Amino acid sequence: MMPMPLPLTRDLVLIGGGHAHALVARMWGMKPLPGVRVTLINPGPTAPYSGMLPGHIAGHYTRDALDIDLVKLARFAGARLILGAATAIDPVAKTVTIAGRGQVGYDIASVDVGIHAEMPAIPGFSDHATGAKPLDTYAARWRDFLARAAAGEVAPEVAVIGGGVAGSELALAMAHALRRDVGPAARVALIEAEADITANNPATRRHLADAMERLGVTLHTSATVTRIEADRVLLASGAPVRSHFTVGAAGAFAHGWLADSPLPTTPDGFLPVDETLRVAGHDSLFAVGDCAHMPHAPRPKAGVFAVRAGPVLYRNLAASLSGGALRAFRPQKDYLKLVSLGGKAALAEKWGKSLAAPVMWRWKDRIDQKFMDKFRHLPEMTPPALPDPVALGVAEEMAGNHKPLCAGCGAKVGPGTLAHALATLPRSGRDDVLSGPGDDAAVLQVGGATQVITTDHLRAFSEDHGLFARIAAVHALGDIWAMGASPQAALVSVILPRMAEPLQARSMAEIMQGAGEVFGPEGAEVVGGHSSMGAEMTLGFTLTGLVEGAPIxxxxxxxxxxxxxxxxxxxxxxxxxxxxxxxxxxxxxxxxxxxxxxxxxxxxxxxxxxxxxxxxxxxxxxxxxxxxxxxxxxxxxxxxxxxxxxxxxxxxxxxxxxxxxxxxxxxxxxxxxxxxxxxxxxxxxxxxxxxxxxxxxxxxxxxxxxxxxxxxxxxxxxxxxxxxxxxxxxx
Missing domain, CATH: 3.90.650.10 (PurM-like C-terminal domain)
Structure with missing residues (x-):
């Protein structure tokens, strides 16, 4: 007897595709915990690696080179990927609210949503400036501005608010790109409220200042921004700074939805965590990366700590889901900082020393590429070998390479086989059945009305139950629409993989919400259906529709x-x-x-x-x-x-x-x-x-x-x- 798949009994939800969660997903794919359903929630299908952002802004990397492909990663991890922005967490009900999607339940969850650099408190920022984070928005707007500046459509004038290491890096990167694409007419200004660049190391400040002088970056210190307009930045004292592209890089700000949540937060909106990375007072919720604060070991907002936390988070999530002991995360006190200097040069800083040279760029590039290669080249997991012996024809059906059976309509029986089966169907000769096999739907005469009826079901190709239900509903409605009918009623037929009752309830809620979002606006009433558990998920609908006149x-x-x-x-x-x-x-x-x-x-x-x-x-x-x-x-x-x-x-x-x-x-x-x-x-x-x-x-x-x-x-x-x-x- 073939063994049944193990039932799913716990939901692990990863909120955000940050660096630590990406590493957790990769490790989970290599060593999953049986019985756990993993869900990754992220606004988009990719997650950018921030370490290569200055290189992209300068033009050394394409935009795609920064992206971790979460679709591929989720497939490797055996996780379901839900594309949408988390907007709330209820730690009592254990639910995550997703914009436009409703709620997803969890048993254990982790938050890794990063930070933003928007500065709405500055008048005019929301209308005329861009935060350096989220990275996606900044990078896209920068590419558009650079293209327009190179075409002569806009003055090549840029201002960066915030003279820390991050702001200095971006100012240098943009200056390099503008000089290359526009020429010496480009102007980049760096605006800092303190008396100098805010790098801690004097040698680092000197190297940054030298690089700014070489690239023509103007430094404004002891400068307070009072207002941002479309073509300038107004300061409390001194002349306005001309800018047609203004970037905020003066701090790391927590997402507002976290600050507004019932979770404990620091005064500035970050999630405090203990040494095991659990959110204070909530054993079922973890947080990591820039959105978290470690009161026991405060550290700067830097990606290196998220990367180092990844393996500990993986172990602690698995331990929480299996009843094991948790480990402490002890971040290093100092770390190697590699800072881009615009062109293919960088400085390295550690232990109070700083060194700038082209070789440092190559070193930084090698480290960044090594990290990204973890996700570009996911480990090849060898499929289990075929039993020996097997019946004749099994190897041919497996196509010699264990190619998986397709899902969706790719799993249908072939048209020749189906046509042969339909040709053998007996006909009763009823005069109220107006069509035979072969068209999109059957046409029935019901009283004085003409009704069409169809059925369709799909083998799941996405573990996002809500999205899959929407697609399956649109797919099933295709037969009704194709015959010129108006949707009338729907019956649902669903098979879920074997899972515990709480997971069944969560799954069914997602499916019914997704299907209802399609059927409701189209006028189809969901009137019932059938459900069961089996080896894998399939979803289908039987639909009726009404036709005025002759169907198409x-x-x-x-x-x-x-x-x-x-x-x-x-x-x-x-x-x-x-x-x-x-x-x-x-x-x-x-x-x-x-x-x-x-x-x-x-x-x-x-x-x-x-x-x-x-x-x-x-x-x-x-x-x-x-x-x-x-x-x-x-x-x-x-x-x-x-x-x-x-x-x-x-x-x-x-x-x-x-x-x-x-x-x-x-x-x-x-x-x-x-x-x-x-x-x-x-x-x-x-x-x-x-x-x-x-x-x-x-x-x-x-x-x-x-x-x-x-x-x-x-x-x-x-x-x-x-x-x-x-x-x-x-x-």
Whole structure:
């Protein structure tokens, strides 16, 4: 008898993708604690490494070089990733509130959300300045300003508020970049309220001052900022400082939502922790990194301490979840500070000594790259070997490399197998069942009303239950929308992995909220359903809809009709690659956001279509062939007009394919479909676009209306007289 998977009994929630949490996730992937469900909450799919920020601002690193890909990391760690900003923690109910998502429960949680450098107390800061943290916002605004300054669209004048080491580094980095891209006309000012640069070491202050002199950075000391305007910074005394890009770097400020929480905080809003990194008075909550304060061992806000705390946090989280003893975190009293000097030079400071030289830049770069390589090249975890012996055919099904079975529509039974099974179904001959197998939904006559009914379910491809439920709901509604019906009622069918009752309740709450967020606005009432536990999560819906007049079918297309597709293809390829840790997290997140977007408004715009279907498991070619076969027409597709999700083409070129790809290609061959883009025509789509055959005179206008409504729609081809077939044509 095969052993059952161990039940999930505890929820560990990591709030924020900071350096310590990234290290915890990496270590968890290498040595997980069985029975724990790990959730990582972060506003975006990547987390920047702050140590390389000055190098990026100076132009030595690309923006991508700073990013830890949390999608890949979560997959490696076996964690679920929820993209959203935490806005509250209730330590009594043990819940985390996520903006736009509701609450997520925890048994043990940890906070690593960093700090910000916004200074709203200065008049005009919110309108005309940018904090150096959050890094993402600052870096994006800086790139835009630098490009406009290089193009001559804005004066190359910059001011940095705060003359500490961080402010000095950024002033030097921006001065270097401006001199390179604009020339000697660039002006950078550093504004400090104290009498000198606030580095503790006199030699460090001297090195920084020398670098500023070389790069033309003007230092304003004993200067108090009174107001910030669009083109200048006003000081309490002296002439205003000209600036079209003003950066705040004068301190580390706690996020307001933490200060406003029922948690204990310091007067300036940080979470006090004991030597085990637990928040004071709350054994189930930890905090680490810049958002935490260690009263027993106060230290500056520096990433080095978060990195050093990572292994201790990992051990203490596992111990808290398993009843073990906790360890103390004892941060070092001094640490090596490597400070960039604009160009590829840096200074090193430790034990009261300071040395500046180009070799220090190489040293800093080597340390930073070594840290990032921990996440760029995650350890290859060897899958378990196949038993020996196995039945004939097992090795072939595993494709020789233990490639995982795809999820979503990539896990569907092949179209040929399904068509054969449907052909054997008996027919009762009822006259109130108006359609047979083959269209998107069944059409029923109920009294004087025409009703459509469909069912669909998906193998989970995301452990974010709320997001997955939204996508599954949009996916199931596709059949209703494609037939021109208005959603009416929904039944839910869910299988959860084996888990303890509190986790079941949390999971079901997330699923029902996510589904309700889609069904409610579309007018579908959730009336019940069925639930059970099994080996893995699947979610499905049975839906009904009402049609006024005749439903739109796949059989009404006409020769000459234009083909409109409402969203990109490539989701199956990206999902298949993501399961193997090969897809870029930003591409995955962008695609999932599209997949979770309802298409009811698109269906209403396409209500006059002659034929329509939704593109799902059998791919664009398979569903287009369904229209061709039912309407007895051929199709010409302009391959380069087909919209494709970002990242899908590169992944297809690298050979990534969904489990059902080969069966899809065999069932709906396309002539002239070459290369990776041709392969994507057979890629199974989950929550795919609507494919409509419309009057050619209306196609362009409809596509424009769809785009205006937020859909990535395109006119991709034409239906032609002749036998059912698909061929690709040049524009």
């Amino acid at each position: 079918s796949t059989a009404g297309a006409r020769a000459g009709d234009a083909l409109i597709l409402t969203r990109p293809i490539g989701s199956g390829t990206i999902l298949a690659a993501e399961m193997q840790g090969k897809a870029a997290g930003a591409d995955v997140a962008a695609m999932l956001a599209v997949m979770a977007t309802p298409q009811g408004d698109a269906a209403r715009l396409l209500a006059g279509a002659h034929a329509m279907t939704d593109v799902t498991g059998f791919g664009l070619a398979g569903h287009l062939m369904a229209i061709c076969a039912a309407s007895k027409l051929g199709a010409e597709v302009q391959l380069d007009a087909v919209p494709v999700y970002a990242g899908a083409l590169d992944l297809a070129s690298a050979g990534h394919r969904s489990s059902i790809f080969a069966a899809n290609r065999a069932a709906a061959p396309v002539s002239g479909a070459e290369g990776a883009l041709g392969a994507l025509l057979h890629d199974p789509q989950t929550s795919g676009g609507l494919l409509a055959a419309v009057d050619p005179d209306q196609a362009f206008g409809l596509a424009m209306e769809l785009r205006a409504a937020g859909h990535q729609a395109a006119v991709i081809g034409t239906l032609v007289a002749g036998p059912p077939m698909i061929r690709c044509v040049s524009p």
